[in-house]
Amino acid sequence: MDSPTDLFGDSAPEIHAFAPALSSTDLPGVHPQPSAGRPPPAFRPPGFPLIHHLLQPGGASRRIGGQLNTTLSTHRHLEDRNLEDDGGERDGQVEQGMEGGEEGVMEEEDSLLEVKKRHSDASLAAEWSQDVLKVKRMKLESRQRDGEADGEASEGGRRREGGREGKRREREELKEQLEEARERLQALQEKVWRAFGEKHMAEEEKKRMRRNGNRGATDRGSRDVGMMEEEDITEGMYDEEDNDSGEMEKESFSLLSASPFDNFHTHKRREERQKEREGRMERGRGGGGGVHLEGMMEGAGLWLDCGGLVRGDWDGGIEDEGEEGGQKFAQALKLELGSAVARVIDRVLRLYTETTDFTPSSPPATISFLPSDVGNDAGRERGGWMGLLTRGRGEEKTRGKEEKMGGQDGEREKQLQKMSNGSIVSPGQSHRTEPSDLTMPLAVQRSPDIRKAHPLLGPPLSAHLNPSHPNLSLHHPSLPRPPPLSHPPLLPPASQPKDPSSSFHPSSSSSSSSSSSFPAPPPPPPPPPPLPLPLLHYSMQQLFSRSLHHTQLAHLPPSRKDYLSSDPFLEFSSHPSSHPSFPPLPLLGHLDPSLARHAHGGRERERGMRGDGGMRGGGGMDGGELYLTAGGVYTQEGLSPCHLKKAKLMFFYTRYPSSNTLKTYFPDVKFNRCVTSQMIKWFSNFREFFYIQMERFARQAVREALTRDGAPRLGRESQLRVGRDTELYRILNMHYNKSNVYQVPERFIEVSEVALREFYSAIWTGRDSDPCWKKGIYKIVCKLDSPVPDAFRLPGCPVG
């Protein structure tokens, strides 16, 4: 069995403190999957060992997965338990522990177990519910026994426990210590909350009051104990990380839970303490003869997940090994408590220090990516790496590094290099390395044109046209996209190319140090991929991601308080739609209504994205297990039609997404090799379609020009448009945005135009006789990728 150190080892450090008491698979409605499809342990979300020990005696996460509804509906009827007993192959780990510790209690359980073992593994749901029931039963029984010990002479079974008075006392003490530590932790946490999220506290306090009022009546009756336990357990199932999809669900079957804003921790702990107190009183009345089940059970859903330890080691340890076990347990307990406290403090400190870096006064470096996140909607201007890319062009040595800004761009650069290393000579490539481009950064050279000219029309392009070498003149008007004017401080168009290091991410500045003034220390390894969180640990990024998205979109770094109010402690226990951590209404406006449904607690997310508002394509046919990531997002194996839809929309922004990019923008997908390549394949297909259309229309244009004018005039490319009124646009929109719910970004139109003109030019100049004449165009188009709007980072399908 797991030793305490195993249980509380590094395997689950993060989760412990704020962990859900159940794994990500604890979602109702997820395909029953009786025997097949049992996810290998490897797929179990890391960091849930305790939870599994505690709540999945059988040790298989799939047991719980998807069975909650059934479970909760069934395990309300204690008496049905036997009927549903079908234990199957449990490893008996927990049972044994419990048996060891609660022999009296377990007498009945023993026999039940025997029965269970004989049963076939017919129903996983029943299995799980049975587990829950047993827990409840044990608690009930323990209480009853406490009462018995009080009133009547001890029975045989009871007598056995008489000799354990000392141990029991010790346990009592240990438990007190645990309690104390718990209290301290809570106090600490509450301090944090007070400091960072007063609003939240108030809210939560209110709810708590309400809730306490509600439950006061039933709280006493022992007959409701089962229900209370049920609630405890179910709460534990969802706990923090589950909150935004789980909250409402939980409410639906939790008799007592009331608020979508609940803070589970506080509630739970308070209730637990209260119950514990009650329990102690009861035990006190009962002469202390009762088995100390209360605490154990209460530990189940606990913040610290001590339950696992208690059950796994307390029982086994103390009962089996006596004092030694108790000592062990005590030590383990202390260790864990210590480390838990340390973790909390560490988190708080880190949280505090790091979030201060996001205040409005933070250095530009931290927010230098913001421009690229500005203007989510169509026609948004892109600064970001695009500007860098342009700026560094011609300096082959620094180019790659500079383009690595933003993580995904590193991948992109790889792709670019791949292509440029190809055998074919790309006109685009050749002109880019021409001296004229070297002498002056493209951004400076061309941005005025671009801003003056209509983005879709030719002027900027034709201005550069060399009448005798049309193919060489096909610059890409959108490539040297100037930084948005709305962000002069960040990307002063004039100065940016000259001193990029002054306004860009440290990593980029240092990487471009070869040509600039900054000696700069070795750049931080990989730039924080999509999020401007250079100072945040990855896990923190995960935790903050949602709130960051919204804050980024809001352009305004939130006040620290706001920021902190979305700290991980609270993040996953609050109602998404109104919590600052969730996209505010404006952003939700960009999102699929169905996403808003998700945000309101629906469990639909688990069934795949509901894309495009209309659910055309019947989304949600996903299939596959659900997993809860460290970021609190449910992932699923396999891709749904909605994922496809989202991917298509993403194509408007990125034609060559790296697998990392895909992972960032599909947080609800559990990526494995298969899924990744499938999605890459999608984009490959998208590109194919795109290029085919481009070629088709280019050829048609050439034909038309030939027939109409006799010979295509030079510079005619400039007249090639992909306006929203064109057939080509219609076709593209139809393909990538079938439902037309999403507004095709202007940027995509520009890219299409570039591609179209490239094709046109290549065809007209006869380059298409070269077997790989398209490669050059691919390479050009590849460079026109732009960042994907942040709305795509959210699970679900953006609209707008």
Added chain:
DNA sequence: CAAGGCCCTG
């Protein structure tokens, strides 16, 4: 060798 990309086919 794996990952990606393109091409072709169904």
Added chain:
DNA sequence: CAGGGCCTTG
């Protein structure tokens, strides 16, 4: 779109 083949790249 998915599969398979082929190629390039690291």
